[in-house]
Amino acid sequence: MKLREIGEFGLIGRISSRVVDGAGVRIGIGDDAAAVEPTPGRWLLVTSDMLLEGVHFDLAYTDPYRLGRKSLAVNLSDVAAMGGEPRHFLLSLAVPPGITVEFIDRFTEGMLSLAGEHGVTLVGGDTCRSRSGLVISVTLHGEQEPEFVVRRSGARPGDRVFVTGTIGDSALGLELLRRGERQGWAVDRHLDPTPRVRAGILLGRAGVPSAMIDVSDGLAADLGHILELSGVGARLDSGLIPRSPWFREHAHDVAPDPALLALTGGEDYELLFTVPAGRCGEVAHILAGSGVAAVEIGEITAGDKLVVVGADGQEAVVSQGGYNHFCDGQ
Amino acid sequence: MKLREIGEFGLIGRISSRVVDGAGVRIGIGDDAAAVEPTPGRWLLVTSDMLLEGVHFDLAYTDPYRLGRKSLAVNLSDVAAMGGEPRHFLLSLAVPPGITVEFIDRFTEGMLSLAGEHGVTLVGGDTCRSRSGLVISVTLHGEQEPEFVVRRSGARPGDRVFVTGTIGDSALGLELLRRGERQGWAVDRHLDPTPRVRAGILLGRAGVPSAMIDVSDGLAADLGHILELSGVGARLDSGLIPRSPWFREHAHDVAPDPALLALTGGEDYELLFTVPAGRCGEVAHILAGSGVAAVEIGEITAGDKLVVVGADGQEAVVSQGGYNHFCDGQ
Numbered sequence: 001m002k003l004r005e006i007g008e009f010g011l012i013g014r015i016s017s018r019v020v021d022g023a024g025v026r027i028g029i030g031d032d033a034a035a036v037e038p039t040p041g042r043w044l045l046v047t048s049d050m051l052l053e054g055v056h057f058d059l060a061y062t063d064p065y066r067l068g069r070k071s072l073a074v075n076l077s078d079v080a081a082m083g084g085e086p087r088h089f090l091l092s093l094a095v096p097p098g099i100t101v102e103f104i105d106r107f108t109e110g111m112l113s114l115a116g117e118h119g120v121t122l123v124g125g126d127t128c129r130s131r132s133g134l135v136i137s138v139t140l141h142g143e144q145e146p147e148f149v150v151r152r153s154g155a156r157p158g159d160r161v162f163v164t165g166t167i168g169d170s171a172l173g174l175e176l177l178r179r180g181e182r183q184g185w186a187v188d189r190h191l192d193p194t195p196r197v198r199a200g201i202l203l204g205r206a207g208v209p210s211a212m213i214d215v216s217d218g219l220a221a222d223l224g225h226i227l228e229l230s231g232v233g234a235r236l237d238s239g240l241i242p243r244s245p246w247f248r249e250h251a252h253d254v255a256p257d258p259a260l261l262a263l264t265g266g267e268d269y270e271l272l273f274t275v276p277a278g279r280c281g282e283v284a285h286i287l288a289g290s291g292v293a294a295v296e297i298g299e300i301t302a303g304d305k306l307v308v309v310g311a312d313g314q315e316a317v318v319s320q321g322g323y324n325h326f327c328d329g330q
Numbered sequence: 331m332k333l334r335e336i337g338e339f340g341l342i343g344r345i346s347s348r349v350v351d352g353a354g355v356r357i358g359i360g361d362d363a364a365a366v367e368p369t370p371g372r373w374l375l376v377t378s379d380m381l382l383e384g385v386h387f388d389l390a391y392t393d394p395y396r397l398g399r400k401s402l403a404v405n406l407s408d409v410a411a412m413g414g415e416p417r418h419f420l421l422s423l424a425v426p427p428g429i430t431v432e433f434i435d436r437f438t439e440g441m442l443s444l445a446g447e448h449g450v451t452l453v454g455g456d457t458c459r460s461r462s463g464l465v466i467s468v469t470l471h472g473e474q475e476p477e478f479v480v481r482r483s484g485a486r487p488g489d490r491v492f493v494t495g496t497i498g499d500s501a502l503g504l505e506l507l508r509r510g511e512r513q514g515w516a517v518d519r520h521l522d523p524t525p526r527v528r529a530g531i532l533l534g535r536a537g538v539p540s541a542m543i544d545v546s547d548g549l550a551a552d553l554g555h556i557l558e559l560s561g562v563g564a565r566l567d568s569g570l571i572p573r574s575p576w577f578r579e580h581a582h583d584v585a586p587d588p589a590l591l592a593l594t595g596g597e598d599y600e601l602l603f604t605v606p607a608g609r610c611g612e613v614a615h616i617l618a619g620s621g622v623a624a625v626e627i628g629e630i631t632a633g634d635k636l637v638v639v640g641a642d643g644q645e646a647v648v649s650q651g652g653y654n655h656f657c658d659g660q
Contacts, residue, residue: 032543033377033412040367043356046454047363048469050422081362092380092467124376131384132462137422138600139378139469149412152361213362248394
């Protein structure tokens with residue numbers, strides 16, 4: 001069915017009919033603004049991510065269900081990186097003529113499935129037509145007591161660098177998708193990443209990380225953000241960067257330098273954090289119930305350089321410029 | 331200068347350097363999420379609007395400064411329609427290759443000029459490139475004590491219908507812009523609308539409106555939203571709908587039926603609200619310091635129909651379907 005047959009208000013009704021009531025939501029979808037009741041004594045954490053067809057996703061290899069999940073996941077990951085508990089979100093959609101009602105239904109189902117896993121509620125947003133591709137904009141709210149919020153700016157020389165899960169799978173998955181592959185571990189990791197929400201909350205509430213960020217631009221670039229805002233450098237051991245068995249087996253098929261892919265490929269949505277040396281022993285215990293482990297991959301240093309020690313023992317200084325969203329592909 | 335010369339982080343730095351500190355903002359632009367401190371005892375009001383080039387605006391006749399103002403204004407208007415006090419906002423921008431740094435600078439200046447007028451702070455957002463047109467997504471937060479928040483659903487038979495300012499200017503301005511006109515009252519009203527923030531707060535805190543909405547889809551369509559959610563009908567006197575002297579003089583040049591244009595043209599961003607009959611006398615006094623007046627244009631009725639009485643005394647039942655964002659122009 002074409003969207004024009006149900007119209008904008010039909011679409012909003014179709015989405016809102018699937019939304020379940022959420023704690024603290026006083027006015028949900030359907031008024032000029034939503035109203036939510038903040039928890040007394042907590043800060044409100046707010047993040048937005050916009051995903052554009054042809055830039056962030058390709059409908060040739062993304063199904064709507066997983067696109068819905070990922071659109072929310074990237075925001076959940078940002079709140080997780082602050083140590084926050086996600087609460088509610090807004091969804092704005094600009095929809096081109098070719099998109100069907102069934103597509104939007106599946107997209108909504110996917111998004112709300114992930115929302116349900118994390119107890120977050122859709123409270124509002126905007127819908128309009130697009131003359132070019134599909135545009136998805138999500139704003140997510142989280143909460144946390146001020147003393148448990150983790151920033152990017154607290155890393156100090158001597159702190160150890162940790163990262164959760166495995167790194168490089170998403171970049172490998174994207175490359176495989178471009179080559180026609182449609183399934184497998186890496187493809188799943190790219191299309192349906194797992195935001196480390198529980199891990200972020202547990203780490204924040206334990207007061208252990210001195211700085212934290214999620215790996216979206218790439219391990220080197222995101223560590224670069226911590227270094228810049230903390231006024232420090234770092235020394236990473238490339239061989240310690242955690243790679244999945246799948247990555248170890250397949251990365252060399254598509255990447256001339258798998259270690260570089262792990263260092264620069266983005267969208268893993270793992271947590272990258274720094275810990276004072278004396279508290280490193282607590283990390284494994286803290287994360288025990290989170291569904292993910294973290295490993296130590298390096299150390300914060302004085303200065304401002306990111307040095308990576310390769311498998312051959314050679315050191316390289318890595319650019320901290322990060323992924324430049326305006327240069328890529330234009 | 332082209333955006334690729336400064337990159338994504340250069341752009342973010344350029345925008346954030348213009349942002350002044352705001353009350354209650356604990357972490358601003360530059361971390362994974364922003365952190366704000368809600369005012370105890372208040373509800374948080376949240377609204378999002380997305381504006382797309384070629385759908386909501388045309389760069390052939392919109393300058394970046396006023397585009398920046400309008401992108402925030404449409405959100406301020408939503409918070410105003412709840413009786414809320416606007417506090418902070420997020421801006422997500424998808425920027426096509428042809429947009430210059432100077433364009434973004436002027437856009438930011440315009441947006442922040444309106445933000446300054448209302449004491450709201452830019453706290454975060456997202457930037458990326460676009461392969462088609464410019465996409466602007468703004469999420470605005472407001473606050474209000476729960477008892478002063480005004481919903482769409484409280485209109486009761488016998489209540490009177492009021493609207494602020496004048497109606498129809500924006501639709502007239504858009505039509506004039508399409509015909510090559512570039513200045514004048516109506517054009518200004520379309521390109522740089524004035525959200526009725528102070529009026530909304532004053533009305534809400536006086537506890538006078540039983541329902542309120544802003545006029546974005548058109549007077550008839552937006553009143554239709556109130557009627558639907560309140561489960562009532564209304565009877566409007568077309569001759570009472572306030573029109574500017576400019577509209578009275580020029581509307582007949584471009585519209586075969588100026589009264590219809592006033593009834594259905596959108597984007598006036600005036601406040602449309604209902605008031606119990608016994609409290610109508612308070613409205614003028616409440617709005618005295620707001621910079622805008624409101625006039626009575628009709629009455630809420632039992633049933634579910636919107637009846638409009640024309641200049642000739644004839645009655646017409648108006649469709650409440652509203653502007654369908656997926657049918658227009660496709």
